[in-house]
Amino acid sequence: MRILIWHVHGSWTTAFVQGPHEYLLPVTPDRGPDGLGRARTWTWPHTAVEVPPERLADEHVDLVVLQRPHELALAEQWLRRRPGRDVPAVYLEHNTPLADAPGGVPDSRHPMVDQDAIPIVHVTGFNELIWDNGRAPTTVVEHGVIDPGHRYTGEVARAAVVVNEPVRRGRTVGTDLLLRLARPRGVDLFGMGVEELRSADGAIATYEDLPQSRLHVELARRRVYLHTARWTSLGLSLIEAMMLGMPVVAVASTEAHAAVPPGTGVLATRPDDLARAVDRFLADPGLARATGRVARDHARSRYGLERFLADWEAVIGSVTGVTGADATGVSAGSTRSAASG
DSSP states (O other): OEEEEOOOOHHHHHHHTTSSSEEEEEBOTTOOTTOBOSOSSSOOOTTEEEEOGGGGGGSOOSEEEEOSTTHHHHHHHHHSSOBTTTBOEEEEEOSOOOTTSTTOTTSOBOTTTTOSSSOEEESSHHHHHHSBOTTSOEEEOOOOBOOOOOOOOOOEEEEEEEOSSHHHHGGGGTHHHHHHHHHHHOEEEEESSOGGGOOTTSSEEEEESOOHHHHHHHHHHEEEEEEOOSSSSOOHHHHHHHHHTOOEEEEOOTTHHHHSOTTSEEEESSHHHHHHHHHHHHHOHHHHHHHHHHHHHHHHHHHBHHHHHHHHHHHHHHHHSOOTHHHHSOOTTOOOOOOOO
8 A cells, every 4th residue: 555645743653654555755855844755853664755746646646644734735736636536535633623713612613624535534532522523524543652662760850841832832732831830840841942941040951852762761761741731632742751651740631631541640730739740759759650650551552553553554444445465565556766864
């Protein structure tokens, strides 16, 4: 099976391309958002193949995975085939509705709401629930994460937070909560665009855009993982922290209740309760370690790669009509592009 997919979310795509297919990734000379090609900071298999847009019309494609509204037009232009009519397609929805979307939450209409040829695949049950999907068929395939291994030491008695662009995204990702909880306990902030929040007194230390391998090592040295997001889809960094063996403290919103069941950490909606939970783990390394083991077991069970890929095989089979061994081979007569990156 040959699957066209844009490199939009690196961690999610890293899991997806572990499947048994060939994955065609548009690449443009500037490696812009519509042509990033292969990942640079993740290890992807050789079956993730870069293809320039001008060559896509000559490529055999069995399935298109759309992730942004404008990709529908891009796919039609580059393939010279219309997704959902000339080639099977699904629309993968990573996000909750924008808080300022027309109609507001929970009346936000999904971009694919007025059609039934392209199913919508949501990454959480909450997202499927909160979007107005109209007559579009929907299903949920929860996240899958490659197991980084149990690396937890908790030797650094600080809370770890992973978030990209916390200044721009503000209250959506709970930046105000992060600032409030940093003192006096100390927070180590990892992600892209975090440098602006570094504090002179050390209450917030920042680590800008670390490679994933180093990020996992550094996270696992911190005593507890803090998840401050108010209104985002379920962050893969939260799941990865749990797989590392970290106890977690999280704002009880969106899909967090499923990711952080009792025994794996603490969910709360009151900032003072979040602060008390962080302090309890910081003060008790034994409790933190024991809770982290339960968190790891849960994350591996619910968000393991094997389950994720099996769920996607079921979706691919239902959309293309090809299942089993027939779906896992590269299509006969396909023109294979040389992988790069």
